Amino acid sequence: MKPDKKVILTGGIIIDPLNRNQFQSDIYIENGVIKKIAKIIKVKVAKIINLKDKYIAPGFIDIHCHLREPGREDEETIETGAYAALAGGFTKVCCMPNTEPSIDNEGVVKFILQESGRVGYASVLPVGAATKGRKGEEISEIATLVNAGIIAVSDDGNPISNPFVMRRVLEYAKIFDLPVISHCEVKALSTSGVMNEGLVSTRLGLRGIPDIAEAAMVYEHVLLADYTKSRLHIAHVSTKKSVEIIRWAKEKGIDITSETCPHYFTLTDKMCSTFDTNYKVNPPLRTKADVEAIKEALADGTIDAIATDHAPHLTSEKEVEFDLAPFGMIGFETAFALGYEELVQKKYLNLVDYIAKLTVEPAKVLKLENPAITIGKKANLVVFDTKAKWTLKKESIFSKSKNSPFIGKELPGKILKVLLADKIFDFPNQ
Numbered sequence: 118m119k120p121d122k123k124v125i126l127t128g129g130i131i132i133d134p135l136n137r138n139q140f141q142s143d144i145y146i147e148n149g150v151i152k153k154i155a156k157i158i159k160v161k162v163a164k165i166i167n168l169k170d171k172y173i174a175p176g177f178i179d180i181h182c183h184l185r186e187p188g189r190e191d192e193e194t195i196e197t198g199a200y201a202a203l204a205g206g207f208t209k210v211c212c213m214p215n216t217e218p219s220i221d222n223e224g225v226v227k228f229i230l231q232e233s234g235r236v237g238y239a240s241v242l243p244v245g246a247a248t249k250g251r252k253g254e255e256i257s258e259i260a261t262l263v264n265a266g267i268i269a270v271s272d273d274g275n276p277i278s279n280p281f282v283m284r285r286v287l288e289y290a291k292i293f294d295l296p297v298i299s300h301c302e303v304k305a306l307s308t309s310g311v312m313n314e315g316l317v318s319t320r321l322g323l324r325g326i327p328d329i330a331e332a333a334m335v336y337e338h339v340l341l342a343d344y345t346k347s348r349l350h351i352a353h354v355s356t357k358k359s360v361e362i363i364r365w366a367k368e369k370g371i372d373i374t375s376e377t378c379p380h381y382f383t384l385t386d387k388m389c390s391t392f393d394t395n396y397k398v399n400p401p402l403r404t405k406a407d408v409e410a411i412k413e414a415l416a417d418g419t420i421d422a423i424a425t426d427h428a429p430h431l432t433s434e435k436e437v438e439f440d441l442a443p444f445g446m447i448g449f450e451t452a453f454a455l456g457y458e459e460l461v462q463k464k465y466l467n468l469v470d471y472i473a474k475l476t477v478e479p480a481k482v483l484k485l486e487n488p489a490i491t492i493g494k495k496a497n498l499v500v501f502d503t504k505a506k507w508t509l510k511k512e513s514i515f516s517k518s519k520n521s522p523f524i525g526k527e528l529p530g531k532i533l534k535v536l537l538a539d540k541i542f543d544f545p546n547q
């Protein structure tokens with residue numbers, strides 16, 4: 118891609134999620150750096166991009182995704198995943214360590230960082246395995262992983278079931294001021310469940326995963342975080358009970374953070390009646406009351422951030438009985454629109470607070486630099502149109518895997534461009 122040396126973004130509305138502000142302004146970018154922000158900017162021989170009625174925000178940050186490389190390059194690679202992330206407006210994504218081999222050694226961390234730099238799309242920030250092989254037994258060499266460049270630790274996909282091991286992980290991670298991202302699931306309760314336990318699972322005759330399988334571990338890990346005064350981040354919150362525990366913890370002043378994913382505020386377990394395995398995710402889709410609780414938790418700050426849990430799987434793996442299909446759906450390319458429809462249009466969040474859940478809030482969880490549109494900073498920006506409607510088509514999905522239940526759905530709000538310093542990526546509405 119040929120870089121644009123001088124660019125003026127004109128007529129757009131800038132969203133400043135840090136100061137919870139929005140205003141109309143031009144932006145002048147030279148060699149990938151923001152040089153000027155003013156009402157009207159004129160510069161000779163600059164490329165002018167008219168963004169009237171469009172919004173400009175800092176690039177989104179995804180705390181939680183699966184890029185499958187190394188090991189399952191047939192499902193996704195760092196290259197295809199990082200490009201799909203850009204198409205969803207994400208300029209930074211954290212990849213979970215359930216690769217093959219897992220991210221529990223220096224070599225894999227370095228490989229991911231190198232590959233991310235080579236492809237030059239969304240920056241990939243590796244999350245190291247908290248325990249060796251993500252087995253929940255022996256703690257990883259976190260110091261070595263930190264030196265290699267991890268940003269957090271997690272055994273995601275697996276819970277850390279032994280509270281003694283979790284305590285040690287929290288204590289060890291604390292030395293490096295690293296967040297521990299917890300996938301909360303009491304395996305003795307979820308057993309071999311494939312969907313939420315409730316009326317729908319009973320009617321369908323499918324094995325259920327009760328909401329307490331998540332909430333019980335949320336409570337245990339919150340107590341451990343309080344006891345060790347370490348940084349705990351609860352991944353993919355799906356139930357009302359978990360929300361109530363996190364709200365209680367925050368009110369008590371326990372310093373934890375949490376995320377949820379678009380499917381937990383848009384879909385219920387009723388969708389499993391279709392037997393479409395794209396609705397099979399872990400934690401599972403819950404009830405209407407849970408969905409409502411998740412949206413209220415996003416609105417009142419109990420849930421800090423929105424992450425995708427982008428989990429690519431081949432069609433051939435998903436086209437099996439519900440019981441046998443792997444858990445997970447892709448999420449990069451639909452996340453923004455789903456949140457816009459469900460949270461902004463339905464007035465749980467205003468647009469600026471919504472964008473904060475995709476930018477400054479995840480940055481706080483990870484202690485990254487504040488994502489702001491500031492003079493002197495690299496132009497890592499996303500441009501979107503809230504008035505545009507589009508339909509997700511299988512053939513236009515950039516992710517290597519197409520396992521989305523939203524194919525064919527009309528969505529409001531379209532990512533149009535992503536700027537990565539002097540590179541401009543276009544994602545026109547077709």
Ligand SMILES: [Zn+2]
Nearest residue numbers: 273274300352
């Ligand atoms: Zn998980």
